[in-house]
Amino acid sequence: MTLIRQYVNAMQTGDSVALSRIFSSDAIFVDYCPKDAGQAQISAYGPEAIDMFFRNRFIFRRFKIFDPVIVSDTQVYYYAIYGDYHMRAVATIQDFSEDGEIQRMVVRPA
Numbered sequence: 001m002t003l004i005r006q007y008v009n010a011m012q013t014g015d016s017v018a019l020s021r022i023f024s025s026d027a028i029f030v031d032y033c034p035k036d037a038g039q040a041q042i043s044a045y046g047p048e049a050i051d052m053f054f055r056n057r058f059i060f061r062r063f064k065i066f067d068p069v070i071v072s073d074t075q076v077y078y079y080a081i082y083g084d085y086h087m088r089a090v091a092t093i094q095d096f097s098e099d100g101e102i103q104r105m106v107v108r109p110a
Contacts, residue, residue, distance in 0.1 A: 002073050003093060003102055011065045011078075014058035020051035023105075024097035031107035037085035042107075065089075077110055 001009075003022050010019035023029065029050050031042035044050045057063035068078040074093040079086060090110040095103040 002070075003096075003100075004070055004073055004076050004091075007091065007093075007102075007105075008065070008068045008070065008076055008078070012068070014064075016051045016053075016055035016058055019054055020047035022102055023047045023050055024099065024101040024103050027097075027102055028104045029102075030105070031089075033080060033087055033089050033107055033109050034082050036087060036109055037082040039082060039085075080107075 006022050007019065010016070010022070023046070025046060027046055027050070029042070029044045033041075035041050042053065044053045054063065062083050064081045065078040066081075068076050070076045075090060077088065077090050080089045088110040089107050091105060091107045093102050093105050097103045
C-alpha cells in the first residue's frame with residue numbers, strides 16, 4: 001500500500017499511531033489550511049509530535065477528512081473539517097527519507 005493511501009486511511013479512521021508510523025524520525029508536517037479558518041497553521045516535527053497533535057484532534061473530533069481523491073503516489077485532494085470550518089485541501093508528500101518514509105508533507109488549501 002502506498003504511503004499516500006496509508007495517510008488517507010489513518011486520517012479517515014482517526015488513527016494517530018498509524019499516521020505517525022509513516023513519517024521518518026525527523027519528518028516535517030505542515031498544514032497551512034487552518035490559517036483560512038482563523039486558527040494557527042499546523043507544524044509538527046517527527047512522528048511523536050504528529051501522533052500527539054492528531055490524537056488530540058481525533059479524540060475531540062476537531063479534525064476529519066472526507067471524499068479523498070488520490071491523484072498520484074504523492075498527492076491527495078480531500079475535504080477537511082477544522083473545528084467547524086470545512087475546506088478543500090491538497091496534501092503533498094514533498095520528500096522521502098532513505099528508508100522510504102515521509103520526510104516532508106505539506107497541506108494547502110486547494
